[in-house]
Amino acid sequence: MIRRPDTEHPFHCDVESCSADGGFLTVWLGLENTNSASGLKFVRGSHRYGATVQEIKATLGINAAENSDAAVLDAARTFAQDATIVQPEVSDGAALVFDGRAWHGSHNPFATTRVALLLQYARADRPAEAFDRPFRFKTEPRPPVLVVSGRSPIGVNQIARPPGTRRIAAIPNAAFDLPELPAKPVAHFASMPHFRGRTAKIEFMDAHSSVLAPGASPHPLHIHVEEEILIVVSGQAELMTADDVGSESVRRETMNAGDFAYYPALQPHTLVNASDGPVLYTMLKWRNQRGHAPDDASKMAFVRASDTLFAAADPGNRNRGTLLNTRTRWLDRLHCHVSIVAPGVGYAPHADRYDVAIVVFSGAIETLGKTISAPALLYHPARAVHGLKSIGAEPARYLVFELDKAASRWSALIHAGRNLLGR
Numbered sequence: 001m002i003r004r005p006d007t008e009h010p011f012h013c014d015v016e017s018c019s020a021d022g023g024f025l026t027v028w029l030g031l032e033n034t035n036s037a038s039g040l041k042f043v044r045g046s047h048r049y050g051a052t053v054q055e056i057k058a059t060l061g062i063n064a065a066e067n068s069d070a071a072v073l074d075a076a077r078t079f080a081q082d083a084t085i086v087q088p089e090v091s092d093g094a095a096l097v098f099d100g101r102a103w104h105g106s107h108n109p110f111a112t113t114r115v116a117l118l119l120q121y122a123r124a125d126r127p128a129e130a131f132d133r134p135f136r137f138k139t140e141p142r143p144p145v146l147v148v149s150g151r152s153p154i155g156v157n158q159i160a161r162p163p164g165t166r167r168i169a170a171i172p173n174a175a176f177d178l179p180e181l182p183a184k185p186v187a188h189f190a191s192m193p194h195f196r197g198r199t200a201k202i203e204f205m206d207a208h209s210s211v212l213a214p215g216a217s218p219h220p221l222h223i224h225v226e227e228e229i230l231i232v233v234s235g236q237a238e239l240m241t242a243d244d245v246g247s248e249s250v251r252r253e254t255m256n257a258g259d260f261a262y263y264p265a266l267q268p269h270t271l272v273n274a275s276d277g278p279v280l281y282t283m284l285k286w287r288n289q290r291g292h293a294p295d296d297a298s299k300m301a302f303v304r305a306s307d308t309l310f311a312a313a314d315p316g317n318r319n320r321g322t323l324l325n326t327r328t329r330w331l332d333r334l335h336c337h338v339s340i341v342a343p344g345v346g347y348a349p350h351a352d353r354y355d356v357a358i359v360v361f362s363g364a365i366e367t368l369g370k371t372i373s374a375p376a377l378l379y380h381p382a383r384a385v386h387g388l389k390s391i392g393a394e395p396a397r398y399l400v401f402e403l404d405k406a407a408s409r410w411s412a413l414i415h416a417g418r419n420l421l422g423r
Contacts, residue, residue: 001028001115001116001117001118002113002114002115003038003106003108003113003114003115003116004108004113005108005110005111005112005113006108006109006110006111007107007108008105008106008107008108009105009106009107010105011043011053011072011103011104011105012052012053012054012103012104012105013052013053013054013100013101013102013103013104014026014100014120015052015129016100016120016128016129016143017100017101017120017122017128018052018100018101019100019101019126019127019129020050020051020101021126022047022099022100022101023122023123023125023126024099024100024101024120024121024122024123024126025097025098025099025100025120025121025122026097026098026099026100026102026118026119026120026121027095027096027097027118027119027120027121028040028095028096028097028098028116028117028118029093029094029095029116029117029118029119030090030091030092030093030094030095030114030116031092031093031115031116031117032092032112032113032114032115033092033108033110033112033113033114033115034090034091034092034094034114034115034116035090035091036087036088036089036090037087037107037109037110038106038107038108038109038110038114039087039088039090039096039106040087040088040090040096040098040104040105040106041085041086041087041104041105041106042085042086042087042088042098042102042103042104043072043073043076043083043084043085043102043103043104044083044084044085044086045080045083046076046079046083046101046102046103047098047099047100047101047102048101049076049079049080049101049103051079052101052103053072053075053076053103056075056076056078057071057075060074060075060078062074062075069085072085072103072105073085076103100120100122121148122145124147124150124151124152124153124156125152125153125156126156127142127156127157128142128143128145128157129142129143142157142158143158144158144159144160145157145158145159145160146159146160147159147192150177151177151178151179151180152179152180152192153179153180153181154179154180154181154190154191154192154209154210154211154280159191159192159193160193168196168197168198168203168204169197169198170197170198170199170381171195171197171198171199171205171379171381172195172379172381173368173379173380173381173384173385173386174195174368174378174379175367175368175370175372175376175377175378176194176195176207176376176377176378176379177372177373177375177376178209178233178280178282178359178375178376178377179192179209179211179280181211181234181278181280187213188212188213188216189210189211189212189213189216189217189218190210190211191208191209191210191211191218192208192209192210193206193207193208194207194208194209194282194377195207195379199355199381199382200381200382200383201331201354201355201381201382201403201404201405202286202287202288202330202355202403202405203287203288203289204226204286204287204288205284205285205286205355206226206283206284206285206286207282207283207284207285207357207377207379208282208283209233209280209281209282209283209377210280210281210283211278211279211280212237212271212272212273212278212279212281213273213278214273214275214276214277214278215272215273215274216272216273217270217271217272217273218270218271219270220245220270221240221241221242221245221246221247221250221268221269221270222245222268222269222270223245223266223267223268223269224265224266224285225265225266225287226265226285226286226287226330227262227263227264227265227285227286227287227328227329227330227331227334228261228262228263228269228283228284228285229260229261229262229263229283229284229285229357229401230260230261230263230271230281230282230283231258231259231260231281231282231283231284231359231399232255232256232257232258232259232260232279232280232281233257233280233281233282233359233361233375234257234278234279234280234375235257235273235275235277235278235279235280236254236255236256236257236273236274236275236277236279237254237255237271237272237273237274237275237279237281238252238253238254238255238271238272238273238274239252239253239254239255239261239269239271239302240252240253240269240270240271240272241253241263241267241268241269241300242268243268244268245268247268253302254274255302255304256304256306257306257361258305258306258309258310258361258399259302259303259304259305259306260303260305260336260399261300261301261302261303262298262300262301262303262324262328262334263300264294264298264299264300264328264329265287265291265294265329265330267300280375282359282377284357284401286330286331286403287330288330288331288405291329291330292327292328292329292330294329298326298327298328298334301324301326303323303324303336305323305336305338305399308320308321308323308338309338309340309361309397309399310361310362310397311340313340313341313342313395314340314342317340318339318340318341318345318347319337319338319339320337320338320339320340321337321338322335322336322337323336323337323338323399324336330405331403331404331405332404332405332406333354333402333403333404334401334402334403334404335401335402335404336399336400336401336402337399337400338397338398338399338400339396339397339398339399339400340395340396340397341363341365341388341389341390341395341396341397341398342390342395343363343390343391343392343393343394343395344389344390344391345389345390346365346366346387346388346389346390347387347388347389348387349385349386349387350385350386350387351382351383351384351385351386352380352382352383352402353382353383353404354382354402354403354404355379355380355381355382355402355403355404356378356379356380356386356400356401356402356403357377357378357379357380357400357401357403358377358378358379358380358388358398358399358400358401359375359376359377359378359398359399359401360372360374360375360376360377360378360396360397360398361374361375361397361398361399362374362394362395362396362397363390363392363394363395363396363397364390364391364392364396365388365389365390365391365392365396366388366389366391367386367387367388367389368386371391373392374396374397382404
Protein backbone atom coordinates (compact mmCIF):
# COMPACT_ATOMS: atom_id res chain seq x y z
CA MET A 1 0.00 0.00 0.00
CA ILE A 2 1.72 3.18 -1.22
CA ARG A 3 0.55 6.61 -0.09
CA ARG A 4 2.20 9.56 -1.80
CA PRO A 5 2.98 12.78 0.12
CA ASP A 6 -0.09 14.64 1.41
CA THR A 7 -2.62 12.08 0.20
CA GLU A 8 -5.66 10.67 1.95
CA HIS A 9 -7.30 7.29 1.87
CA PRO A 10 -10.94 7.95 2.86
CA PHE A 11 -12.52 5.98 5.68
CA HIS A 12 -13.72 2.65 4.31
CA CYS A 13 -14.23 -1.04 5.06
CA ASP A 14 -12.15 -3.59 3.16
CA VAL A 15 -14.81 -5.06 0.93
CA GLU A 16 -13.33 -8.57 0.65
CA SER A 17 -13.27 -8.99 4.44
CA CYS A 18 -16.19 -7.05 5.91
CA SER A 19 -18.89 -9.71 6.01
CA ALA A 20 -21.39 -8.96 8.76
CA ASP A 21 -20.74 -12.43 10.21
CA GLY A 22 -17.07 -11.60 10.85
CA GLY A 23 -14.33 -14.20 10.81
CA PHE A 24 -11.83 -11.91 9.02
CA LEU A 25 -8.60 -10.36 10.28
CA THR A 26 -6.45 -7.69 8.63
CA VAL A 27 -2.74 -7.13 9.31
CA TRP A 28 -1.31 -3.73 8.30
CA LEU A 29 2.51 -3.67 8.52
CA GLY A 30 4.42 -0.40 8.25
CA LEU A 31 7.46 -0.62 5.95
CA GLU A 32 8.66 2.92 5.19
CA ASN A 33 7.95 6.34 6.73
CA THR A 34 5.19 5.12 9.02
CA ASN A 35 4.30 6.80 12.31
CA SER A 36 1.19 7.62 14.31
CA ALA A 37 0.39 10.61 12.08
CA SER A 38 0.68 8.74 8.76
CA GLY A 39 -0.70 5.41 9.96
CA LEU A 40 -4.25 4.14 10.12
CA LYS A 41 -7.05 5.62 12.20
CA PHE A 42 -10.20 3.76 13.26
CA VAL A 43 -13.71 4.37 14.50
CA ARG A 44 -13.69 2.53 17.81
CA GLY A 45 -16.19 -0.34 17.92
CA SER A 46 -17.25 0.07 14.29
CA HIS A 47 -16.72 -3.64 13.58
CA ARG A 48 -19.97 -4.23 15.51
CA TYR A 49 -22.11 -1.84 13.42
CA GLY A 50 -23.11 -4.44 10.83
CA ALA A 51 -22.72 -1.99 7.92
CA THR A 52 -19.86 -0.53 5.89
CA VAL A 53 -18.92 3.13 6.12
CA GLN A 54 -19.34 3.36 2.34
CA GLU A 55 -22.98 2.28 2.65
CA ILE A 56 -23.79 4.62 5.54
CA LYS A 57 -22.18 7.62 3.83
CA ALA A 58 -24.39 7.07 0.80
CA THR A 59 -27.50 6.63 2.93
CA LEU A 60 -26.82 9.93 4.72
CA GLY A 61 -25.90 11.76 1.51
CA ILE A 62 -22.25 12.23 2.51
CA ASN A 63 -19.84 12.43 -0.44
CA ALA A 64 -17.81 9.21 -0.68
CA ALA A 65 -14.57 11.23 -0.85
CA GLU A 66 -15.44 13.26 2.27
CA ASN A 67 -12.89 12.11 4.82
CA SER A 68 -13.15 14.63 7.62
CA ASP A 69 -13.31 13.17 11.10
CA ALA A 70 -16.52 15.11 11.71
CA ALA A 71 -18.30 13.62 8.69
CA VAL A 72 -17.24 10.09 9.59
CA LEU A 73 -18.32 10.56 13.20
CA ASP A 74 -21.72 11.82 12.02
CA ALA A 75 -22.12 8.52 10.19
CA ALA A 76 -20.83 6.47 13.12
CA ARG A 77 -23.15 8.16 15.63
CA THR A 78 -26.17 6.73 13.84
CA PHE A 79 -25.01 3.52 15.57
CA ALA A 80 -23.24 4.73 18.72
CA GLN A 81 -23.57 8.23 20.21
CA ASP A 82 -20.21 7.88 21.97
CA ALA A 83 -18.31 6.95 18.76
CA THR A 84 -14.71 8.21 18.69
CA ILE A 85 -11.76 8.05 16.31
CA VAL A 86 -8.48 6.53 17.50
CA GLN A 87 -5.07 6.54 15.79
CA PRO A 88 -2.68 3.95 17.29
CA GLU A 89 1.05 4.47 17.64
CA VAL A 90 2.86 2.75 14.78
CA SER A 91 6.34 2.76 13.22
CA ASP A 92 8.31 0.97 10.52
CA GLY A 93 8.27 -2.74 11.27
CA ALA A 94 5.25 -2.51 13.58
CA ALA A 95 1.90 -4.05 12.70
CA LEU A 96 -1.72 -3.18 13.36
CA VAL A 97 -4.09 -6.14 13.61
CA PHE A 98 -7.82 -5.43 13.33
CA ASP A 99 -11.21 -6.89 12.50
CA GLY A 100 -11.90 -6.69 8.76
CA ARG A 101 -15.22 -4.92 9.41
CA ALA A 102 -13.63 -1.93 11.18
CA TRP A 103 -14.07 1.55 9.65
CA HIS A 104 -10.59 2.86 8.93
CA GLY A 105 -8.71 5.38 6.81
CA SER A 106 -5.44 7.31 6.70
CA HIS A 107 -3.75 10.57 5.77
CA ASN A 108 -0.07 10.90 4.94
CA PRO A 109 0.65 14.58 5.74
CA PHE A 110 4.39 14.36 5.14
CA ALA A 111 6.65 15.09 2.16
CA THR A 112 7.79 11.45 1.96
CA THR A 113 5.96 8.43 0.55
CA ARG A 114 4.54 5.99 3.10
CA VAL A 115 4.71 2.26 2.28
CA ALA A 116 2.86 -0.52 4.09
CA LEU A 117 2.03 -4.18 3.52
CA LEU A 118 -1.59 -5.36 3.83
CA LEU A 119 -2.45 -8.99 4.62
CA GLN A 120 -6.03 -10.23 4.91
CA TYR A 121 -6.84 -13.46 6.73
CA ALA A 122 -10.10 -15.34 7.16
CA ARG A 123 -11.48 -18.42 8.81
CA ALA A 124 -11.45 -21.25 6.29
CA ASP A 125 -15.25 -21.47 6.27
CA ARG A 126 -15.75 -17.75 5.55
CA PRO A 127 -16.40 -16.86 1.89
CA ALA A 128 -14.36 -13.95 0.52
CA GLU A 129 -16.69 -12.00 -1.75
CA ALA A 130 -16.27 -9.24 -4.32
CA PHE A 131 -18.08 -5.93 -3.82
CA ASP A 132 -20.43 -4.39 -6.34
CA ARG A 133 -22.10 -1.01 -6.26
CA PRO A 134 -24.44 -0.02 -4.86
CA PHE A 135 -23.56 -1.99 -1.76
CA ARG A 136 -24.06 -5.61 -2.58
CA PHE A 137 -21.73 -8.56 -2.59
CA LYS A 138 -21.18 -10.71 -5.67
CA THR A 139 -20.93 -14.43 -5.09
CA GLU A 140 -19.22 -14.96 -8.47
CA PRO A 141 -16.48 -14.57 -9.38
CA ARG A 142 -14.92 -14.81 -5.94
CA PRO A 143 -11.50 -13.28 -5.20
CA PRO A 144 -8.72 -15.91 -5.21
CA VAL A 145 -7.45 -16.97 -1.77
CA LEU A 146 -4.55 -19.06 -0.45
CA VAL A 147 -4.88 -21.75 2.22
CA VAL A 148 -2.43 -20.81 5.00
CA SER A 149 -3.22 -23.58 7.47
CA GLY A 150 -5.92 -26.04 8.37
CA ARG A 151 -8.52 -27.61 6.12
CA SER A 152 -10.74 -25.46 3.92
CA PRO A 153 -14.22 -26.65 2.92
CA ILE A 154 -14.22 -27.03 -0.83
CA GLY A 155 -16.57 -24.78 -2.78
CA VAL A 156 -16.58 -21.94 -0.23
CA ASN A 157 -13.79 -19.93 -1.89
CA GLN A 158 -11.73 -19.85 -5.06
CA ILE A 159 -8.58 -21.60 -3.83
CA ALA A 160 -5.50 -20.47 -5.77
CA ARG A 161 -2.08 -22.06 -6.06
CA PRO A 162 0.74 -20.35 -4.17
CA PRO A 163 2.79 -18.07 -6.42
CA GLY A 164 5.79 -19.83 -7.90
CA THR A 165 8.82 -19.20 -10.03
CA ARG A 166 9.09 -19.68 -13.78
CA ARG A 167 10.89 -22.95 -13.25
CA ILE A 168 8.85 -25.89 -11.98
CA ALA A 169 9.55 -26.32 -8.28
CA ALA A 170 10.47 -29.57 -6.55
CA ILE A 171 7.53 -31.31 -4.87
CA PRO A 172 8.02 -31.42 -1.08
CA ASN A 173 7.89 -34.48 1.13
CA ALA A 174 4.56 -33.57 2.69
CA ALA A 175 1.02 -34.39 3.78
CA PHE A 176 -2.00 -32.57 2.38
CA ASP A 177 -5.45 -32.46 3.97
CA LEU A 178 -8.15 -33.32 1.49
CA PRO A 179 -10.99 -30.80 1.58
CA GLU A 180 -14.11 -31.18 3.65
CA LEU A 181 -17.38 -31.20 1.79
CA PRO A 182 -19.09 -27.81 2.30
CA ALA A 183 -22.13 -27.54 4.55
CA LYS A 184 -23.85 -25.69 1.71
CA PRO A 185 -23.69 -27.77 -1.50
CA VAL A 186 -21.69 -26.35 -4.38
CA ALA A 187 -23.80 -25.17 -7.30
CA HIS A 188 -21.83 -27.18 -9.85
CA PHE A 189 -18.11 -27.86 -9.43
CA ALA A 190 -15.30 -26.68 -7.17
CA SER A 191 -11.61 -27.60 -7.06
CA MET A 192 -8.68 -27.28 -4.65
CA PRO A 193 -5.02 -27.56 -5.75
CA HIS A 194 -2.56 -29.55 -3.63
CA PHE A 195 0.78 -29.30 -5.46
CA ARG A 196 2.39 -29.01 -8.87
CA GLY A 197 6.06 -29.65 -9.56
CA ARG A 198 8.77 -32.20 -10.31
CA THR A 199 10.70 -34.98 -8.59
CA ALA A 200 13.78 -37.03 -9.42
CA LYS A 201 11.47 -39.55 -11.14
CA ILE A 202 8.82 -37.33 -12.70
CA GLU A 203 9.35 -34.18 -14.76
CA PHE A 204 5.86 -32.84 -14.08
CA MET A 205 3.25 -33.87 -11.50
CA ASP A 206 -0.03 -32.16 -10.59
CA ALA A 207 -2.44 -33.06 -7.79
CA HIS A 208 -5.79 -31.57 -6.87
CA SER A 209 -9.17 -32.51 -5.40
CA SER A 210 -12.61 -31.57 -6.66
CA VAL A 211 -16.23 -31.84 -5.59
CA LEU A 212 -19.13 -32.30 -8.01
CA ALA A 213 -22.75 -31.48 -7.31
CA PRO A 214 -25.41 -34.02 -8.34
CA GLY A 215 -25.79 -34.02 -12.12
CA ALA A 216 -22.61 -31.98 -12.65
CA SER A 217 -19.55 -32.68 -14.81
CA PRO A 218 -16.27 -30.71 -14.67
CA HIS A 219 -15.72 -30.65 -18.45
CA PRO A 220 -16.63 -32.43 -21.71
CA LEU A 221 -14.61 -35.40 -22.89
CA HIS A 222 -11.03 -34.17 -23.19
CA ILE A 223 -7.49 -35.45 -23.61
CA HIS A 224 -4.06 -34.46 -22.30
CA VAL A 225 -0.56 -35.78 -22.71
CA GLU A 226 -0.28 -36.56 -19.00
CA GLU A 227 -1.22 -39.92 -17.53
CA GLU A 228 -3.78 -39.73 -14.74
CA ILE A 229 -5.00 -41.52 -11.65
CA LEU A 230 -8.48 -40.47 -10.48
CA ILE A 231 -9.51 -41.68 -7.01
CA VAL A 232 -13.08 -41.44 -5.70
CA VAL A 233 -12.72 -40.34 -2.06
CA SER A 234 -16.40 -40.13 -1.12
CA GLY A 235 -19.69 -40.51 -2.94
CA GLN A 236 -20.28 -42.23 -6.26
CA ALA A 237 -19.01 -41.09 -9.67
CA GLU A 238 -19.76 -42.18 -13.21
CA LEU A 239 -16.51 -42.19 -15.20
CA MET A 240 -16.91 -41.71 -18.94
CA THR A 241 -14.42 -42.64 -21.68
CA ALA A 242 -14.45 -42.88 -25.48
CA ASP A 243 -12.15 -43.59 -28.40
CA ASP A 244 -12.03 -39.90 -29.35
CA VAL A 245 -13.36 -36.65 -27.89
CA GLY A 246 -16.07 -36.29 -30.55
CA SER A 247 -17.40 -39.82 -30.23
CA GLU A 248 -21.07 -40.44 -29.48
CA SER A 249 -20.20 -43.92 -28.23
CA VAL A 250 -19.29 -43.29 -24.59
CA ARG A 251 -18.41 -46.00 -22.09
CA ARG A 252 -19.58 -45.47 -18.49
CA GLU A 253 -18.17 -46.99 -15.31
CA THR A 254 -19.75 -46.47 -11.87
CA MET A 255 -17.09 -46.05 -9.18
CA ASN A 256 -17.53 -45.82 -5.40
CA ALA A 257 -15.37 -44.45 -2.58
CA GLY A 258 -12.00 -46.20 -2.69
CA ASP A 259 -12.21 -47.10 -6.38
CA PHE A 260 -9.85 -45.49 -8.91
CA ALA A 261 -9.15 -45.25 -12.62
CA TYR A 262 -5.88 -45.09 -14.54
CA TYR A 263 -6.02 -43.11 -17.80
CA PRO A 264 -3.12 -43.45 -20.28
CA ALA A 265 -1.81 -40.37 -22.07
CA LEU A 266 -4.28 -38.99 -24.65
CA GLN A 267 -7.19 -41.11 -23.40
CA PRO A 268 -10.49 -39.18 -23.83
CA HIS A 269 -12.24 -39.03 -20.47
CA THR A 270 -14.51 -37.09 -18.13
CA LEU A 271 -16.89 -37.89 -15.28
CA VAL A 272 -20.35 -36.98 -14.03
CA ASN A 273 -22.05 -37.17 -10.68
CA ALA A 274 -25.07 -39.35 -11.42
CA SER A 275 -25.97 -39.76 -7.74
CA ASP A 276 -28.09 -37.57 -5.45
CA GLY A 277 -25.18 -36.55 -3.19
CA PRO A 278 -21.84 -34.75 -3.70
CA VAL A 279 -18.79 -36.59 -5.04
CA LEU A 280 -15.27 -35.83 -3.81
CA TYR A 281 -12.34 -37.10 -5.87
CA THR A 282 -8.58 -36.63 -5.95
CA MET A 283 -6.51 -36.62 -9.13
CA LEU A 284 -2.81 -37.15 -9.87
CA LYS A 285 -1.48 -36.56 -13.37
CA TRP A 286 2.10 -36.66 -14.63
CA ARG A 287 4.39 -36.75 -17.65
CA ASN A 288 8.07 -37.25 -18.40
CA GLN A 289 10.39 -36.08 -21.17
CA ARG A 290 11.05 -39.61 -22.37
CA GLY A 291 8.57 -42.44 -22.54
CA HIS A 292 7.83 -45.90 -23.82
CA ALA A 293 6.14 -46.51 -27.16
CA PRO A 294 2.34 -46.37 -26.80
CA ASP A 295 1.98 -49.99 -27.93
CA ASP A 296 4.27 -51.12 -25.09
CA ALA A 297 2.42 -49.16 -22.40
CA SER A 298 -0.46 -50.22 -20.18
CA LYS A 299 -4.05 -49.71 -21.22
CA MET A 300 -6.77 -47.89 -19.33
CA ALA A 301 -7.84 -49.56 -16.06
CA PHE A 302 -10.80 -49.23 -13.68
CA VAL A 303 -9.86 -50.66 -10.29
CA ARG A 304 -12.60 -51.39 -7.76
CA ALA A 305 -10.66 -51.32 -4.53
CA SER A 306 -13.48 -50.44 -2.13
CA ASP A 307 -14.24 -54.01 -1.00
CA THR A 308 -10.59 -54.64 -0.13
CA LEU A 309 -10.06 -51.17 1.34
CA PHE A 310 -12.94 -51.45 3.80
CA ALA A 311 -12.42 -55.11 4.79
CA ALA A 312 -11.88 -56.12 8.43
CA ALA A 313 -8.54 -55.14 9.96
CA ASP A 314 -5.90 -57.74 10.84
CA PRO A 315 -2.96 -56.45 12.96
CA GLY A 316 -0.64 -59.01 11.38
CA ASN A 317 -1.62 -58.28 7.79
CA ARG A 318 -1.04 -54.68 6.71
CA ASN A 319 -0.61 -55.06 2.95
CA ARG A 320 -3.83 -56.44 1.42
CA GLY A 321 -2.47 -57.24 -2.01
CA THR A 322 -1.55 -55.63 -5.30
CA LEU A 323 -4.30 -53.93 -7.30
CA LEU A 324 -2.23 -52.58 -10.19
CA ASN A 325 1.33 -53.22 -11.33
CA THR A 326 2.19 -52.16 -14.87
CA ARG A 327 4.45 -50.19 -17.17
CA THR A 328 3.01 -47.00 -18.64
CA ARG A 329 4.09 -44.55 -21.30
CA TRP A 330 5.73 -42.21 -18.78
CA LEU A 331 6.69 -44.69 -16.05
CA ASP A 332 8.67 -47.90 -15.90
CA ARG A 333 6.37 -49.05 -13.11
CA LEU A 334 3.03 -47.90 -11.72
CA HIS A 335 1.99 -49.96 -8.71
CA CYS A 336 -0.94 -49.78 -6.30
CA HIS A 337 -1.88 -51.76 -3.20
CA VAL A 338 -4.26 -51.44 -0.25
CA SER A 339 -2.99 -51.12 3.32
CA ILE A 340 -5.07 -51.46 6.49
CA VAL A 341 -3.09 -50.55 9.61
CA ALA A 342 -4.50 -51.40 13.03
CA PRO A 343 -4.18 -48.81 15.84
CA GLY A 344 -0.65 -48.71 17.22
CA VAL A 345 0.83 -50.38 14.12
CA GLY A 346 2.91 -48.76 11.38
CA TYR A 347 6.31 -48.80 9.73
CA ALA A 348 9.63 -47.15 10.55
CA PRO A 349 11.00 -44.13 8.66
CA HIS A 350 12.77 -45.16 5.47
CA ALA A 351 13.45 -43.90 1.94
CA ASP A 352 12.25 -45.51 -1.30
CA ARG A 353 13.91 -45.29 -4.71
CA TYR A 354 10.56 -44.32 -6.27
CA ASP A 355 7.86 -41.74 -5.61
CA VAL A 356 5.06 -42.77 -3.24
CA ALA A 357 1.55 -41.28 -3.10
CA ILE A 358 -0.81 -42.37 -0.31
CA VAL A 359 -4.52 -41.55 -0.12
CA VAL A 360 -5.88 -42.03 3.42
CA PHE A 361 -9.61 -42.86 3.57
CA SER A 362 -10.18 -43.43 7.29
CA GLY A 363 -8.40 -43.29 10.62
CA ALA A 364 -5.63 -41.04 11.91
CA ILE A 365 -1.87 -41.41 11.48
CA GLU A 366 1.39 -39.91 12.64
CA THR A 367 3.76 -39.10 9.78
CA LEU A 368 6.41 -36.48 9.02
CA GLY A 369 6.24 -35.23 12.60
CA LYS A 370 2.53 -34.42 12.71
CA THR A 371 -0.89 -35.97 13.11
CA ILE A 372 -3.01 -36.40 9.99
CA SER A 373 -6.69 -37.34 9.94
CA ALA A 374 -8.53 -38.82 6.97
CA PRO A 375 -9.14 -37.89 4.27
CA ALA A 376 -5.61 -36.93 3.32
CA LEU A 377 -3.01 -37.19 0.57
CA LEU A 378 0.65 -37.93 1.33
CA TYR A 379 3.37 -37.51 -1.28
CA HIS A 380 6.91 -38.79 -0.72
CA PRO A 381 9.34 -38.12 -3.60
CA ALA A 382 12.03 -40.72 -4.28
CA ARG A 383 14.73 -40.83 -1.57
CA ALA A 384 12.61 -38.77 0.86
CA VAL A 385 12.45 -40.28 4.36
CA HIS A 386 8.95 -41.14 5.58
CA GLY A 387 7.27 -43.42 8.09
CA LEU A 388 3.75 -43.97 9.39
CA LYS A 389 1.89 -45.08 12.51
CA SER A 390 -1.85 -45.57 12.98
CA ILE A 391 -2.92 -43.69 16.12
CA GLY A 392 -6.70 -43.46 15.88
CA ALA A 393 -9.40 -45.54 17.53
CA GLU A 394 -10.10 -47.21 14.19
CA PRO A 395 -7.68 -48.70 11.63
CA ALA A 396 -6.04 -46.44 9.08
CA ARG A 397 -7.11 -47.44 5.57
CA TYR A 398 -5.27 -46.16 2.52
CA LEU A 399 -4.25 -46.73 -1.08
CA VAL A 400 -0.53 -46.70 -1.87
CA PHE A 401 0.70 -45.72 -5.34
CA GLU A 402 4.35 -46.26 -6.33
CA LEU A 403 5.66 -44.36 -9.38
CA ASP A 404 9.07 -45.30 -10.73
CA LYS A 405 11.10 -44.20 -13.74
CA ALA A 406 14.72 -44.96 -14.54
CA ALA A 407 16.56 -41.70 -15.13
CA SER A 408 18.27 -41.15 -18.46
CA ARG A 409 21.90 -40.05 -18.45
CA TRP A 410 20.95 -36.47 -19.28
CA SER A 411 18.10 -36.23 -16.76
CA ALA A 412 20.38 -37.66 -14.07
CA LEU A 413 22.97 -34.96 -14.83
CA ILE A 414 20.28 -32.26 -14.76
CA HIS A 415 18.96 -33.52 -11.42
CA ALA A 416 22.49 -33.61 -9.96
CA GLY A 417 23.06 -30.05 -11.15
CA ARG A 418 19.83 -28.87 -9.52
CA ASN A 419 20.91 -30.44 -6.23
CA LEU A 420 24.30 -28.71 -6.40
CA LEU A 421 22.56 -25.38 -6.99
CA GLY A 422 20.16 -25.98 -4.12
CA ARG A 423 17.15 -26.04 -6.41
